[in-house]
Amino acid sequence: MTETEAIAYDVVVLGAGPVGENVADRIRAGGLTTAVVESELVGGECSYWACMPSKALLRPVIARADARRLPGLSGAVQGPLDTDAVLSRRDTYTSHWQDDGQVGWLDGIGADLYRGHGRLAGPRTVTVTGPDGTVTTLTARHAVAVCTGTRAQLPDLPGLDGVGPWTSREATSAKAAPGRLIVVGGGVVATEMATAWQALGSRVTLLVRGKGLLNRMEPFAGELIAKALTEAGVDLRTGTSVASATRENGTVVAVTGTGDCIEADEILFATGRAPQTDDIGLDTVGLEPGSWLDADDTLRVTGTDWLYAVGDVNHRALLTHQGKYQARIAGSAIAARAAGDPVTAEPWGAHSATADHDAVPQVVFTDPEAGAVGLSLAEAEQAGHRVRAVDVEFSSVAGAGLYGEDYRGRARMVVDVEQEILRGVTFVGPGVGELVHSATVAVAGRVPIGRLWHAVPSYPTLSEVWLRLLEAYRDS
Template sequence: MTVQTPVPSTDADTWDVIVLGAGAVGENVADRTAQGGLRTVIVESSLIGGECSYWACMPSKALLRSGAVLAAAQRVPGAAEAVTSVVDPRATLKRRDTIVNGYSDAGQANWLESAGIDLVRGHGTLTGPREVTVTAADGSVRVLTASHAVVVSTGSAALLPEVPGLAGVEPWTSREATSVTEIPTSLAIIGGGAVAAEMATAYTALGSHVTLIARSGLLGGSEPFAGELVATALRDSGATLLLDESPTAARRTDTGDVELTLASGGTVTASEVLVATGRVPNTGGLGLATVGLVDGDWLTVDDTLRVVGESLASVSALGTGRPGSGWLYAAGDVNHRALLTHQGKYQARAVGDVIVARAAGAPVDDKPWGSHVATADHSAVPQVIFTDPEVASVGLTAAAAVKAGYRVRILDYDLSSLGGSTVLADDYVGHARAIVDLDREVLIGVTFVGQDVAELLHSATIAVVAEVPIDRLWHAVPSYPTLSEVWLRLLEAYGRPGHVD
């Protein structure tokens, strides 16, 4: 084995800020610090733009969109007669390829250059306080130094459960599911979360026979009616759902199919199997142990996104260079606060502002609403699950609110009763729920389920984050006939402000 000798560090290898990972989060961190006048470099071993651009948000929604549009047309007489009954898989995949730019990051690289952000391609490893050693694809090594901060934005990867034989059948993860070139005849999906439900929706529309196997039911973190409505829709579209079930073994058959043995004793056979059972941090091989952290762990951060807390294995020998002293930060999935691209970008803007402020010696605003801290991912996280029907939610579920000790009132409304939904689609199916904190008379959680409810979510997010009093919401008049009329119906269900039943 050839041992590579590091290239001696020079002034050209010193930046104010080093960002590990050029995904959506890393790009936003770098943009924020560069705009703040700090010389910034991004280190990336894969495609600039990361998971969201090529294997997650964008391609998955591209795969889902064709089926969603077709289903919406089929619910409106006049349009229904004008469309065919099936999605064209090849055209859908071609559009997906366009959206991911043919898996080329040339455009992203050009943007970095135009933004004044430097790029070093290769795998970055922490080798000391404010020091990152980068190994390029050709084996050459370069040592980078940060004057102010290193930000870890390396994201997360799919978790492979310990099922005997599963690794040997080479299962799909979300990466393979969104970058597929041929639609399999049949697909088994292990998992019941957002990725599993979305891919079940997409592949059913694309013509696969889908069998979803979920140990804890479907969309367990959402309001119960969300999982129920999505499950009904999946079954109606031809998918098979095996809930409260789990695989105990996997193997490839002589025909090349995957056979899963189930805990109940039955079996499921499919052309391919997709594992969507959770995420693990991309922190293995980052050299965290060299700065007193545990390789492969999630990184614990404070509200300024600085690495602190229980992840520390040893700080006594690190002196002022230890994590928590102001130089090591983590944003996005890797800190396990909210594994969503929009929340990671929110964190990126916050941490960028923090680094710029601290580099200038300015105080960092520690108020909950301060621009330099990230607090929205504590209790007001918006999320859309792009199934059909869509699930859009922000804040707490009813169960979570009660568990947290709030005195609440639950408001429910059937979206099919709205004039807007009647115009939108025949036989519209949907439901809305709002959770009111009775002591303050503000919303602390909202969930919508139904066709096209994703665009309702930001109004709910503003109401929850801004803690808009119920009596003020009465003056935010929704337009008619639209789905947003649900706000009026929820307020009517609550009654006049100040009156508690």
């Protein structure tokens, strides 16, 4: 092991995923020097094992489903997908798991990249152990930003070590469709991967411990997606846990809590995420290794004046776009503090991540799609708001008919009846992902219901659902 002399920067960023990249970008825009430390690929989980490959797998699935609903086109798309072509396109979207382009982007903004395992070594100090064992010490004049994200969390099951289970990484990077696939979980990863691999030729069994899918969304979202998955051929079993899993002669054997045995070629556990903070030196600054890092609205870790936790590691909102939003906030706050400027908690300011509390958007890329922002009805009531839910079916919208026959979908807005603003909005149906940003603007901007009447939707588009929702609220 060779140690080098310490190198000083204004800011050191641990992790070069989308969050770390955006922190570095805002830091450099603020005139500060920055070092970025990465042990894997620059671009992180989203670029290579999550957002980009999963959506590349799903897009042909959704396009075929949309085409099958259209008379005049449906007959031409009844055959199977070309799985090899879909996987090849997926590989292109991941840049074949090469990060040259992302490295070039970091270089273009003037950030210095250090490849290796980064660990805190006391306040404002990071050591980087490179692939050749060389240890480089970096010191930060102003801040260290932890942007190390999360990893898949596997359950503690008898026999699992010998199974070689899939996590989200294997599910999005597999080189072929398994003949039989068990998916364990009922959240976003589970539903999206069940959708993708069933369409790509696998026989999918989806095991859900709870009563339904997507339990953090409005109940009807999970119900509509469950119906569609079942119709597509997925064997969906709710109220079903996995008691053990083994691999016998190459075959996975999963035993459920009720004693049923299910055989498959692979098993995917989509059962949660854990913070990537086990071995980053948190103990050297008085924090617990492996813990989520509590951060304020400027993303500064509670009890420190130099350590920031940005993205998934702070457990505020485990979504790439939300982490990038936090990164912009954190980078601006760090630069402002370095310049001696005041950083306040003013709700509408550039240094306060208020959207994490009440305006987090998400899209689930299943068929049908589900998209939501803000609070569900149950969440709003739990938070103590006086609210009313207004529901409409997309069958009342002329634009939905253009998507083809038997368009199934629903929209809900959760209205604060005291303030006459929206606390949350949910859409389910083909193509609704593109509606979510309009809802995000309404929720984040606290646009009064009275003003929303003057945001006129174009005819005939799905966005006319806004008019139907407003009419339903007025008439109820």
